[in-house]
Amino acid sequence: MNEPEQQDLVFYRSGGGRVKVPAAVLSVMQSYAQHDPVATEAGGVMMGRYIASSNDVVIDVVTEPMPGDRRTRYSFYRDKRRHQAAMDAAWEASGHTCTYLGEWHTHPEERPTPSEIDIKGWNRRLCQDQFDEELFFLIIGTHEPRMWAAKSATTTWEPLKIKK
Amino acid sequence: MANVQTQFDTFHSDKKTGIRLGRFKKEKQLRDKRNVIRRRLKANLPGVFAKYGEPNLVPKFKDQGSYKMNTGIKPLAGGSGYDIDQGVYFETPKDGEGAYSPLTLKKRVEEALNGLTDTIRIRRPCVTVFYKENGVEEAYHVDLAIYSARGSNSDGKDYLAVGRVGDSLSEQEWKVSDPAGLQHELFRRFEDDTHGRQQFRRIMRFMKRWKDVNFSSAGNGAPRGIGLTLNAHYGFTPTYSDWLNRTRDDLGALRKLVDDMLSRFSHQYREKRQEWGRCLIAKLPVEPVSDVYENMTLVQMTSFETKLKDLKAALDAAHEESDPHEACKGLQKVFGSDFPVPAKSDTARKAAAGAASSGLSG
Ligand SMILES: [Mg+2]
Ligand SMILES: [Zn+2]
Numbered sequence: 001m002n003e004p005e006q007q008d009l010v011f012y013r014s015g016g017g018r019v020k021v022p023a024a025v026l027s028v029m030q031s032y033a034q035h036d037p038v039a040t041e042a043g044g045v046m047m048g049r050y051i052a053s054s055n056d057v058v059i060d061v062v063t064e065p066m067p068g069d070r071r072t073r074y075s076f077y078r079d080k081r082r083h084q085a086a087m088d089a090a091w092e093a094s095g096h097t098c099t100y101l102g103e104w105h106t107h108p109e110e111r112p113t114p115s116e117i118d119i120k121g122w123n124r125r126l127c128q129d130q131f132d133e134e135l136f137f138l139i140i141g142t143h144e145p146r147m148w149a150a151k152s153a154t155t156t157w158e159p160l161k162i163k164k
Numbered sequence: 165m166a167n168v169q170t171q172f173d174t175f176h177s178d179k180k181t182g183i184r185l186g187r188f189k190k191e192k193q194l195r196d197k198r199n200v201i202r203r204r205l206k207a208n209l210p211g212v213f214a215k216y217g218e219p220n221l222v223p224k225f226k227d228q229g230s231y232k233m234n235t236g237i238k239p240l241a242g243g244s245g246y247d248i249d250q251g252v253y254f255e256t257p258k259d260g261e262g263a264y265s266p267l268t269l270k271k272r273v274e275e276a277l278n279g280l281t282d283t284i285r286i287r288r289p290c291v292t293v294f295y296k297e298n299g300v301e302e303a304y305h306v307d308l309a310i311y312s313a314r315g316s317n318s319d320g321k322d323y324l325a326v327g328r329v330g331d332s333l334s335e336q337e338w339k340v341s342d343p344a345g346l347q348h349e350l351f352r353r354f355e356d357d358t359h360g361r362q363q364f365r366r367i368m369r370f371m372k373r374w375k376d377v378n379f380s381s382a383g384n385g386a387p388r389g390i391g392l393t394l395n396a397h398y399g400f401t402p403t404y405s406d407w408l409n410r411t412r413d414d415l416g417a418l419r420k421l422v423d424d425m426l427s428r429f430s431h432q433y434r435e436k437r438q439e440w441g442r443c444l445i446a447k448l449p450v451e452p453v454s455d456v457y458e459n460m461t462l463v464q465m466t467s468f469e470t471k472l473k474d475l476k477a478a479l480d481a482a483h484e485e486s487d488p489h490e491a492c493k494g495l496q497k498v499f500g501s502d503f504p505v506p507a508k509s510d511t512a513r514k515a516a517a518g519a520a521s522s523g524l525s526g
Contacts, residue, residue, distance in 0.1 A: 051488065076525045115526035
């Protein structure tokens with residue numbers, strides 16, 4: 001079956017600016033969408049650029065499930081080591097512009113909402129992880145992807161609107 | 165909106181990869197040749213007129229065209245080459261006793277320049293002196309527009325000698341023409357607006373390069389540069405991303421201009437070709453107040469409109485795009501390979517790699 005041609009996904013940020021998920025990057029994540037009733041959750045980290053003199057962010061790189069990760073129908077555990085190595089390599093290759101932006105994972109539901117485990121994990125990342133300004137979390141549902149964002153030193157998660 | 169003004173600035177520069185003609189290198193070379201031609205005409209014309217038993221006419225010279233208006237661009241490789249336009253004015257009436265036919269006066273000019281270069285050709289609107297460079301036969305040229313000056317004509321107007329060898333007498337004409345008046349009309353709105361004038365010139369250069377890249381140089385399928393200039397005269401609005409600081413927004417200015425041009429395409433009667441059809445008109449705001457696109461066929465008009473729509477799509481996409489790298493890739497498709505595409509790493513601010521801990525999602 002041929003998938004329809006993937007398009008860029010663009011989210012609006014409330015303070016102005018956008019988050020772009022280019023088609024090629026989106027299709028990597030979409031390939032793990034849990035359409036199959038026995039498909040397990042998948043995920044990875046998201047990296048990309050803060051575009052100069054703008055409020056725009058572009059996601060350039062996402063990691064995929066790797067050895068050491070644990071996948072079940074309703075959970076995904078990401079082990080940091082291999083993902084961090086991929087991040088460091090992407091950062092070097094980008095002239096130190098491709099930075100850690102957040103995380104993605106799949107849900108076996110049409111229009112995904114974060115679970116309690118998700119929110120807890122996101123809040124912990126806001127405290128513990130090293131990142132630039134804010135973190136973005138993307139959940140790939142079976143019908144649509146959704147994204148949330150929060151700034152460091154907050155726990156307020158803002159759902160981002162998709163640009164039609 | 166991706167900020168691509170840096171790339172438009174580079175594209176417009178007279179540096180190696182920019183489209184603007186350098187005032188000091190290429191234009192100096194053209195000016196030097198123009199001066200040689202002026203001296204040669206002054207020296208040789210008396211002899212030529214004497215040979216035909218005609219009274220001597222002393223030419224007066226005026227710069228015209230894109231050199232005069234400072235809207236010249238570098239030609240593409242394999243194109244028609246660099247040029248400079250020179251008006252040559254003679255005190256001789258266009259009609260009545262002792263009047264020259266347009267072609268005869270052009271032949272006198274051609275004869276006075278005989279031997280200056282290997283190739284001198286009489287073309288319909290001018291006498292053209294071609295120059296070789298680095299083995300390229302017609303690398304650059306000087307176009308001489310020959311006029312019957314206003315002082316000799318009862319209506320006080322300048323007339324351009326139009327016609328080439330092989331044209332019948334009825335195809336030759338003295339055509340009223342006012343390049344200085346046109347330039348005045350084009351720039352008068354910018355008398356107190358340096359930023360607007362500079363942007364107007366940049367936008368004209370971008371449109372001319374777009375034309376060179378998107379239309380084959382063979383035939384007259386391409387809209388004339390003067391037509392694009394007139395379209396800009398009617399459709400250009402100075403556009404800034406920050407009005408108070410006059411921060412340039414050339415992408416925004418181009419979008420407005422192209423939208424305006426597309427909105428003016430309509431079904432209308434084309435006088436010269438005596439046909440109805442969908443077209444864009446570029447009317448001279450000075451005499452002869454004609455449509456400079458009047459010789460384009462309807463097929464050429466359709467292709468012009470289609471290519472303008474492609475340009476609009478690329479400009480709109482660049483406006484929508486958040487990644488300057490992608491935006492410029494799209495702009496390069498319509499403006500050609502001289503339009504710079506920044507590396508992704510040059511579009512973003514530097515940041516730490518970051519560190520992501522292990523974790524569970526549900
Ligand atoms: Mg010329
Ligand atoms: Zn979840």
